[in-house]
Amino acid sequence: MKKLLVVLLLIFMAQTLEAQNTQEKDAAMLEAIYKASLLNGNSYPWLDHLSNKIGGRLSGSINAQKAVQYTKEELDKLGLDKVWLQPVMVPKWVRGLKEYSFMETGPGVTSVMNICALGGSIATPNAGIKANVIEVSSLEELDSLGSKNIKGKIVFFNRPMRADLIQTFEAYGGCVDQRYSGAKEAAKYGAVGIVVRSMNLRNDDFPHTGAMSYGDLPASKRIAACAISTNDANKLSNTLKLIPDLNFYFKQNCKIYPDVESYNVIGEITGSTYPNKYMIVGGHLDSWDLGDGSHDDGAGVVQSMDVLRLLKKTGYRPKHSIRVVLFMNEENGLRGGNAYATQANLKGENHVFALESDSGGFTPRGFSFDCDQENFEQIQSWQPLFKPYLIHYFEKGGSGADIGPLKKQGIVLAGLRPDSQRYFDYHHAENDTFDAVNKRELELGAATMTSLIYLMDTYGVKNSLTQIKK
Amino acid sequence: MKKLLVVLLLIFMAQTLEAQNTQEKDAAMLEAIYKASLLNGNSYPWLDHLSNKIGGRLSGSINAQKAVQYTKEELDKLGLDKVWLQPVMVPKWVRGLKEYSFMETGPGVTSVMNICALGGSIATPNAGIKANVIEVSSLEELDSLGSKNIKGKIVFFNRPMRADLIQTFEAYGGCVDQRYSGAKEAAKYGAVGIVVRSMNLRNDDFPHTGAMSYGDLPASKRIAACAISTNDANKLSNTLKLIPDLNFYFKQNCKIYPDVESYNVIGEITGSTYPNKYMIVGGHLDSWDLGDGSHDDGAGVVQSMDVLRLLKKTGYRPKHSIRVVLFMNEENGLRGGNAYATQANLKGENHVFALESDSGGFTPRGFSFDCDQENFEQIQSWQPLFKPYLIHYFEKGGSGADIGPLKKQGIVLAGLRPDSQRYFDYHHAENDTFDAVNKRELELGAATMTSLIYLMDTYGVKNSLTQIKK
Numbered sequence: 001m002k003k004l005l006v007v008l009l010l011i012f013m014a015q016t017l018e019a020q021n022t023q024e025k026d027a028a029m030l031e032a033i034y035k036a037s038l039l040n041g042n043s044y045p046w047l048d049h050l051s052n053k054i055g056g057r058l059s060g061s062i063n064a065q066k067a068v069q070y071t072k073e074e075l076d077k078l079g080l081d082k083v084w085l086q087p088v089m090v091p092k093w094v095r096g097l098k099e100y101s102f103m104e105t106g107p108g109v110t111s112v113m114n115i116c117a118l119g120g121s122i123a124t125p126n127a128g129i130k131a132n133v134i135e136v137s138s139l140e141e142l143d144s145l146g147s148k149n150i151k152g153k154i155v156f157f158n159r160p161m162r163a164d165l166i167q168t169f170e171a172y173g174g175c176v177d178q179r180y181s182g183a184k185e186a187a188k189y190g191a192v193g194i195v196v197r198s199m200n201l202r203n204d205d206f207p208h209t210g211a212m213s214y215g216d217l218p219a220s221k222r223i224a225a226c227a228i229s230t231n232d233a234n235k236l237s238n239t240l241k242l243i244p245d246l247n248f249y250f251k252q253n254c255k256i257y258p259d260v261e262s263y264n265v266i267g268e269i270t271g272s273t274y275p276n277k278y279m280i281v282g283g284h285l286d287s288w289d290l291g292d293g294s295h296d297d298g299a300g301v302v303q304s305m306d307v308l309r310l311l312k313k314t315g316y317r318p319k320h321s322i323r324v325v326l327f328m329n330e331e332n333g334l335r336g337g338n339a340y341a342t343q344a345n346l347k348g349e350n351h352v353f354a355l356e357s358d359s360g361g362f363t364p365r366g367f368s369f370d371c372d373q374e375n376f377e378q379i380q381s382w383q384p385l386f387k388p389y390l391i392h393y394f395e396k397g398g399s400g401a402d403i404g405p406l407k408k409q410g411i412v413l414a415g416l417r418p419d420s421q422r423y424f425d426y427h428h429a430e431n432d433t434f435d436a437v438n439k440r441e442l443e444l445g446a447a448t449m450t451s452l453i454y455l456m457d458t459y460g461v462k463n464s465l466t467q468i469k470k
Numbered sequence: 471m472k473k474l475l476v477v478l479l480l481i482f483m484a485q486t487l488e489a490q491n492t493q494e495k496d497a498a499m500l501e502a503i504y505k506a507s508l509l510n511g512n513s514y515p516w517l518d519h520l521s522n523k524i525g526g527r528l529s530g531s532i533n534a535q536k537a538v539q540y541t542k543e544e545l546d547k548l549g550l551d552k553v554w555l556q557p558v559m560v561p562k563w564v565r566g567l568k569e570y571s572f573m574e575t576g577p578g579v580t581s582v583m584n585i586c587a588l589g590g591s592i593a594t595p596n597a598g599i600k601a602n603v604i605e606v607s608s609l610e611e612l613d614s615l616g617s618k619n620i621k622g623k624i625v626f627f628n629r630p631m632r633a634d635l636i637q638t639f640e641a642y643g644g645c646v647d648q649r650y651s652g653a654k655e656a657a658k659y660g661a662v663g664i665v666v667r668s669m670n671l672r673n674d675d676f677p678h679t680g681a682m683s684y685g686d687l688p689a690s691k692r693i694a695a696c697a698i699s700t701n702d703a704n705k706l707s708n709t710l711k712l713i714p715d716l717n718f719y720f721k722q723n724c725k726i727y728p729d730v731e732s733y734n735v736i737g738e739i740t741g742s743t744y745p746n747k748y749m750i751v752g753g754h755l756d757s758w759d760l761g762d763g764s765h766d767d768g769a770g771v772v773q774s775m776d777v778l779r780l781l782k783k784t785g786y787r788p789k790h791s792i793r794v795v796l797f798m799n800e801e802n803g804l805r806g807g808n809a810y811a812t813q814a815n816l817k818g819e820n821h822v823f824a825l826e827s828d829s830g831g832f833t834p835r836g837f838s839f840d841c842d843q844e845n846f847e848q849i850q851s852w853q854p855l856f857k858p859y860l861i862h863y864f865e866k867g868g869s870g871a872d873i874g875p876l877k878k879q880g881i882v883l884a885g886l887r888p889d890s891q892r893y894f895d896y897h898h899a900e901n902d903t904f905d906a907v908n909k910r911e912l913e914l915g916a917a918t919m920t921s922l923i924y925l926m927d928t929y930g931v932k933n934s935l936t937q938i939k940k
Binding site: 422 | 504633634636637672862863889910911
């Protein structure tokens, strides 16, 4: 009996010691990762090149092609096991000459307004469009007004983002229907164009573009759609209260061309133990054309590249195959995300984990996860490891648009969650530029992503299918 | 027996219900506070005035006096129970004409350097100082070099802030001895001046000023001290490796005048239950002179003012007397903080809680506390209430310089801890201006401070002395 107790005690002590050693090993690895990123990270110089030497990278543009070449060359230098381009056909929408707009409050009395065409919109006629304006705050209000109030007018969607929501992405989600579906819905009632308040929590002069869709509206019924800066949206709304029959003029010169070939850029460290189980980390290489896309999503691209670089720098040899995937065409088509998932499926590649960074290069706060409870609990058990880095947010929620198509039973999807307060100051606007990104904040994000990949690789995904579901 | 069980069960249920109701009431109050700050806060327009209409507010300056008048007038409008000015004598150091500096690498071959005088430094002679440079990385290295290497030279303190520390204040703490004591120590070895690398984690062209001291060094032994931008510190250091005998020239025109009278600005809501127990919230009204002091510490000033305004707006009637204290002269003397504590002591005012915001107007992450374990545990029990607002940092640590002199047994001292990554990009430099503050981030800070004050007032401070210790 006594002997048994001693043996049990020894086993217990050995296990405790092992658990302690494991935790110390993990803590040391995270410390090495953060140090490497903050002292010798490469995310910032990569972003500098992408933003300042290349610039905005709209799908189908020459800049997007340059970004494909540049990031492939940079990945080639890292000594990964494989680097390749994955072809994907993408839409090509071109803004053309800068838009022009004014509000006319009396004969010859005009104020210039800051607008930009929404991505995917048609042009106005060459002479532009001038019409009365009807302001609405929702698609529902549009429906209730009907053709008799809307026909022949420009519909002005002016519902602002809710400032009282703490997570700004939630405020964005509560507004973006106006931008995405406003033209399609207004056209049904005979509107001649639409103007949408920019999705921006700040009052300033930058119009914010973004994707819109005509759905199945025939070409002949389509109307031009633009975004207006928050300052000018306020000005227009206030003026309408005094002069309801004012005229609004806008002219835009955008055009849709046939699809062109582009690429996802992919690099891989092949796994030492499970080479056929894939964990991926990525962001999207395309951006809108107004700024240089530093936050959206240059940051996610260079952070994802640095995850693989940092794993190598710290001497870590992953058990699973770890891929960086730089997706093309997240902004106006998601063709890259869809193509990657389709190819993975065709090749029977078993993806067990995917992490996306597409919320800006701000101070990281944690992650949101789309996964089952067992995996979520394992991830939550790692929280103490992240505490020294002020990473505290581990919640269920969305992950990322590009990795969404990989969703299947057993896979863990995750999205980096940086501080979101300033994101929509820059999102899809001319001021989304390199100087708006802080080097340390970007590097902390890269380290936080690398740390999660390290832990997922070390402890594996629970319940992951060993066979791909077709 | 059965009856007793029923009674006990009822008591238990009643207590559970009460606890639940209390928690719901607190959650509702915090929600009301955050909503009020984000939708109808006044911190941002106050900061706009303080920064853009007044500007830098160095102790003893006309701007500091304007700031006293303005904030008093604004507090007067809030309908508080009392508003008053508390006189305090402050030092008056004046920068004078802009500094000028260059590095001379050969006869007539010069590069202009970005420098500024450190606060409290003497001027150079009218013709400036030109001398060889000796670079050191610490006060210890200075000691080891001794007079034979230092005499007649300009000492260049170039130890950078450590980029691998997550909390940037820690990196600052690890460097600031060079700025504060460098001149005093170098003078002992016969140096003719000192140049200190700016306390800035970013490479840019802004020199960062800040307080320095000659200690008990007699006036005849004092030498001029300046800060150099990080870019120019790197340039100087690199050039010294090639040309060790290069000359460095600088000229500065600062001057110390006799002390002048200034004021702490104080407003009070008198407590309904414990009018003689005081809880205070504050920031410092003075700033350095290079920028407009928006982050340091305009943000803390307007947030503290809004705490009292938000308490009133939400209809909350505090049990304790709640004071906002806008301290004068934190930057180069701490005279306001000392005077407030001295007066409180003289009047026998029992201060039980003090909260300071002096770490910039960035997204709040939580608080650090200087208090006993019992109070700390009560505070930690409130963490779930803050979770919806992404406030997660509740740790023991420093509080704030101005409230430090109030420290006594039983008092709880707290400091707001905003995200610190960008703070030293702006700290004490020309670019600490209004545009570097984000409205939402500032407002979230004000709401977080108000929430803590509400909870401290509602649940009281444990173990607080009922009698003031004299």
